[in-house]
Amino acid sequence: MPDTAPPSPVAVAPVLITLQLNGEPTSVAVPPHWTLLELLRYGLGLTGTKQGCDKGDCGTCTVRIDGEPQLACLTLALEVRDRHVETVEGLGVGGEPHPLQEAFARVGAAQCGFCTPGMLMSASAYVDNLTLQDDPVVRREDIAAALAGNLCRCTGYTKILQAVEEVAQVVLDRQREIEESTAEEP
Amino acid sequence: MKPQDPLLHVLGQSVYVDDLPEPAGMLHAAVFGSPIAHGLLRGLDVRQARAIPGVVAIVTAADVPGRNQIGGMVQDEPLLADGAVHFVGQPVACVVATSREAAHRGVAALTADIDELPGVFEPREAHRLGQLIIPSRTMARGDVDAALATAAVVVRGQTRTGSQEHLYLETQGALAVPEEGGRVRIVSSTQAPTAVQRAVAGVLGVGMHDVEVDVTRLGGGFGGKEDQATPWAALAGLAAWLLRAPVKLVLSREDDMRMTGKRHPYDADYAMGLTGDGDIVAWQVEFFQNAGASADLSPAVLERSLLHATASYGIANVRAIGHCCRTNLPPFTAFRGFGGPQAMFVMESALDHAARVLGVDRSVLQQRNLTRTGDVQPCGMPIRSDNAVRTFEQVISQFGFAAKQREIAAFNAANRRFKRGAALMPVCFGISFTTTFLNQASALVHVYTDGSIAVSTGAVEMGQGVNAKIQAAVAGVFGVADARVRLESTNTARAANTSPTAASSGADLNAAAAAQAARAIAERLKSHAAALLECPESAVALADGRVTAHGAATEWTFEKLAQAAYFARVSLSAQAHYATPGILFNRATESGVAFAYHVFGTALTEVTLDALLGTYTIDRVSCVHDVGTSLRRDIDRGQVEGGIVQGVGWMTMEEVVYRDGKLQSANLGTYKVPDILAAPALDVAWLEEPNAPSHVTGKAVGEPPLMYGIGAYFALLNAVRAAGVAADGMLEAPMTPERALLLLCGERP
Numbered sequence: 045m046p047d048t049a050p051p052s053p054v055a056v057a058p059v060l061i062t063l064q065l066n067g068e069p070t071s072v073a074v075p076p077h078w079t080l081l082e083l084l085r086y087g088l089g090l091t092g093t094k095q096g097c098d099k100g101d102c103g104t105c106t107v108r109i110d111g112e113p114q115l116a117c118l119t120l121a122l123e124v125r126d127r128h129v130e131t132v133e134g135l136g137v138g139g140e141p142h143p144l145q146e147a148f149a150r151v152g153a154a155q156c157g158f159c160t161p162g163m164l165m166s167a168s169a170y171v172d173n174l175t176l177q178d179d180p181v182v183r184r185e186d187i188a189a190a191l192a193g194n195l196c197r198c199t200g201y202t203k204i205l206q207a208v209e210e211v212a213q214v215v216l217d218r219q220r221e222i223e224e225s226t227a228e229e230p
Numbered sequence: 231m232k233p234q235d236p237l238l239h240v241l242g243q244s245v246y247v248d249d250l251p252e253p254a255g256m257l258h259a260a261v262f263g264s265p266i267a268h269g270l271l272r273g274l275d276v277r278q279a280r281a282i283p284g285v286v287a288i289v290t291a292a293d294v295p296g297r298n299q300i301g302g303m304v305q306d307e308p309l310l311a312d313g314a315v316h317f318v319g320q321p322v323a324c325v326v327a328t329s330r331e332a333a334h335r336g337v338a339a340l341t342a343d344i345d346e347l348p349g350v351f352e353p354r355e356a357h358r359l360g361q362l363i364i365p366s367r368t369m370a371r372g373d374v375d376a377a378l379a380t381a382a383v384v385v386r387g388q389t390r391t392g393s394q395e396h397l398y399l400e401t402q403g404a405l406a407v408p409e410e411g412g413r414v415r416i417v418s419s420t421q422a423p424t425a426v427q428r429a430v431a432g433v434l435g436v437g438m439h440d441v442e443v444d445v446t447r448l449g450g451g452f453g454g455k456e457d458q459a460t461p462w463a464a465l466a467g468l469a470a471w472l473l474r475a476p477v478k479l480v481l482s483r484e485d486d487m488r489m490t491g492k493r494h495p496y497d498a499d500y501a502m503g504l505t506g507d508g509d510i511v512a513w514q515v516e517f518f519q520n521a522g523a524s525a526d527l528s529p530a531v532l533e534r535s536l537l538h539a540t541a542s543y544g545i546a547n548v549r550a551i552g553h554c555c556r557t558n559l560p561p562f563t564a565f566r567g568f569g570g571p572q573a574m575f576v577m578e579s580a581l582d583h584a585a586r587v588l589g590v591d592r593s594v595l596q597q598r599n600l601t602r603t604g605d606v607q608p609c610g611m612p613i614r615s616d617n618a619v620r621t622f623e624q625v626i627s628q629f630g631f632a633a634k635q636r637e638i639a640a641f642n643a644a645n646r647r648f649k650r651g652a653a654l655m656p657v658c659f660g661i662s663f664t665t666t667f668l669n670q671a672s673a674l675v676h677v678y679t680d681g682s683i684a685v686s687t688g689a690v691e692m693g694q695g696v697n698a699k700i701q702a703a704v705a706g707v708f709g710v711a712d713a714r715v716r717l718e719s720t721n722t723a724r725a726a727n728t729s730p731t732a733a734s735s736g737a738d739l740n741a742a743a744a745a746q747a748a749r750a751i752a753e754r755l756k757s758h759a760a761a762l763l764e765c766p767e768s769a770v771a772l773a774d775g776r777v778t779a780h781g782a783a784t785e786w787t788f789e790k791l792a793q794a795a796y797f798a799r800v801s802l803s804a805q806a807h808y809a810t811p812g813i814l815f816n817r818a819t820e821s822g823v824a825f826a827y828h829v830f831g832t833a834l835t836e837v838t839l840d841a842l843l844g845t846y847t848i849d850r851v852s853c854v855h856d857v858g859t860s861l862r863r864d865i866d867r868g869q870v871e872g873g874i875v876q877g878v879g880w881m882t883m884e885e886v887v888y889r890d891g892k893l894q895s896a897n898l899g900t901y902k903v904p905d906i907l908a909a910p911a912l913d914v915a916w917l918e919e920p921n922a923p924s925h926v927t928g929k930a931v932g933e934p935p936l937m938y939g940i941g942a943y944f945a946l947l948n949a950v951r952a953a954g955v956a957a958d959g960m961l962e963a964p965m966t967p968e969r970a971l972l973l974l975c976g977e978r979p
Binding site for chain 2: 085090092093094095096097098099101102131133135136141145148149151156157158159160161164188192193194196197198199200201202204205
């Protein structure tokens with residue numbers, strides 16, 4: 045029979061931190077050596093963010109911290125104290141899926157689905173930062189640059205590009221409409 | 231947003247093994263793998279590991295209550311090393327702890343006492359030493375010796391193709407939960423639930439009915455979770471059984487890359503005889519397959535290489551010889567294409583060689599020799615289609631191959647540093663398991679009294695869309711919307727004796743079984759409706775969610791009919807079994823109808839090479855693909871696009887490097903797969919075939935597109951040659967930028 049021994053308590057005391065998590069103020073006790081990925085998956089039960097390599101190479105653990113796409117496996121949980129962390133679970137708006145989520149599902153940009161949450165978080169950062177003033181055109185190179193840290197082994201990336209391109213175009217078109225309607229006002 | 235899985239994926243709600251809610255008292259396991267490629271295992275020092283807080287148990291071969299054996303085709307693979315180790319990473323012990331962290335600490339604290347023995351890593355060396363897993367095989371047709379002796383031109387050479395890491399983004403894993411009465415329930419990330427069930431039952435010494443295996447979905451498989459998912463499920467099952475506690479075992483990426491087998495590296499010798507006009511009259515090829523330390527699926531992979539020895543070409547005189555060589559590397563395994571890609575690379579290399587000797591473009595030889603109706607494959611199976619020729623011609627016309635070649639020649643004449651290249655790649659791929667008995671599937675369909683429908687089959691969803699195809703097939707039978715049909719998890723208690731979801735045949739087999747079961751229920755429903763409507767059964771149909779009589783809608787909705795049938799005590803459940811008709815391959819005679827049909831296609835690949843640095847871009851892959859009358863072309867497109875990029879990766883940037891049996895490319899920092907910047911632009915066109923043979927879901931689409939990737943290698947070779955380099959030595963894949971640079975420098979890489 046195997047050797048058995050009683051489980052021992054964790055040696056290091058957890059630290060209580062507060063953060064914004066998908067828009068909600070949250071306080072949670074964190075073992076100080078935990079990564080943000082461990083906090084999300086084990087501490088907060090948010091398993092939408094995936095563990096793919098634990099070394100910052102694959103991008104499946106991408107979340108947004110204060111809006112910027114970041115790798116949760118390379119971020120210490122304590123680093124997000126008082127910052128805003130967004131995960132795929134919080135991507136929808138008002139109970140509706142984010143347009144990127146809708147587009148990914150519709151065009152088939154999610155096959156096995158494992159890279160999808162991280163891919164969506166990188167894509168959402170790109171789409172949210174689009175402004176008519178900075179750059180009025182959607183370019184596939186820009187999308188590719190924004191998603192270069194997220195590996196996908198299923199799709200060959202074409203449908204992912206297509207989904208992000210569609211949403212980006214809608215975002216810019218809407219900005220253009222707003223601008224034009226503002227310009228028409230006396 | 232109808233399809234089940236894609237919606238859950240984008241919402242982050244899809245549950246993979248590591249996402250399952252943890253049962254109370256769950257323990258974590260991690261695996262100690264051999265640090266030595268070959269040696270005698272004298273002992274294991276567990277003292278330090280046992281002292282680590284949280285470590286509960288250290289499981290070794292001595293703890294196995296049943297048989298310490300998980301080999302599938304050949305019983306040559308111990309679950310845990312016993313007396314000897316045969317590859318670096320071979321599981322020696324399993325550390326079980328209260329946390330994943332403690333389990334890994336425990337593994338790090340283990341030391342094994344191993345007397346090192348010499349290792350063999352090259353298949354040709356293993357062949358010389360007689361280290362073969364099965365006796366060598368020969369598939370022959372015609373008289374190759376006579377044809378070589380009289381051929382106007384004969385080229386002889388050697389090739390090498392490298393391994394490939396599957397890199398499913400979800401690593402291998404399983405969660406085992408002991409249940410009452412000595413039963414174990416295992417949730418596994420496996421393509422082969424029955425293989426896991428059989429192995430666990432054997433290891434525990436219990437009946438297969440004492441082991442339930444459940445699979446919801448995989449975060450990618452690509453063949454890497456066909457046999458290679460079994461050890462981790464069996465270790466979790468063993469630990470759960472011994473400790474009477476739930477145990478989860480999920481491999482870290484590095485453990486996964488180090489411990490699991492990948493695509494087989496092949497060495498090959500070839501001899502090709504041609505007429506002066508370029509017709510192939512003789513083809514002899516000898517494959518030295520690097521099988522790794524145990525059989526796994528290697529004999530079947532080798533069999534497919536032999537069956538695809540002539541690739542997309544019709545050749546009358548053929549001799550294909552295969553050696554399944556045992557080495558001290560992890561057991562190489564199934565990977566999309568399953569021996570077909572390796573065989574096709576040898577053929578295309580020989581055509582390249584012959585084209586140089588004859589002074590013609592390789593595409594001329596390809597086109598002259600394409601297989602067509604009436605040709606006979608090396609196994610004796612006739613080719614029943616001209617789609618090889620049709621797809622080839624359509625690519626040339628639709629994507630303007632001649633104009634592109636002129637454009638590339640002009641570009642290369644005008645540029646010194648950058649050189650472009652293009653290549654055509656035809657694919658002819660046989661569909662069916664070559665192990666005939668695997669070509670069967672069963673399905674269980676329930677219609678509930680509210681008209682909702684649930685389907686269980688043996689198919690495993692891993693992103694290839696098999697669930698959506700089965701869903702569409704069943705919904706079509708009942709004349710209801712797809713959304714009314716739910717695909718249940720793949721579970722050995724609901725679908726027994728399942729074949730692995732592999733060989734591109736998951737949809738072919740399981741959708742056929744599911745449609746058959748659905749038809750049985752639909753017939754009962756229609757019969758009942760005919761009685762209710764007092765009209766002949768032949769006048770009743772199910773369409774648009776209701777019953778029609780004589781083509782007109784009635785007041786009977788599908789759900790109302792289901793309820794009425796239930797009250798009339800009509801069975802609303804059916805189980806069906808499907809076996810592919812008309813196939814039988816005989817290993818004793820190396821002949822027979824190995825496949826239900828062939829899938830064809832042709833791709834054109836264009837590349838740009840920096841002749842100073844050896845770096846390159848794969849600019850575009852355009853293909854015409856033969857998918858028949860598909861139920862879901864959107865899904866098929868995803869399979870084609872993903873397959874191409876994976877194939878391009880195998881041929882270009884993905885290089886698995888072992889040194890003395892130790893994996894050097896053991897993480898994504900050292901093993902590169904195509905990212906979005908490396909992926910080519912893709913044009914996928916379909917071969918329209920008005921009288922295509924009918925398949926329930928269209929032709930199989932999983933594997934064939936991968937082999938379009940071989941075109942990237944030859945396009946790069948053309949670009950290298952455009953830089954004025956002969957590149958006439960042995961062809962070796964992958965064409966990494968490093969290898970391209972060495973070629974450009976005139977080195978033999």
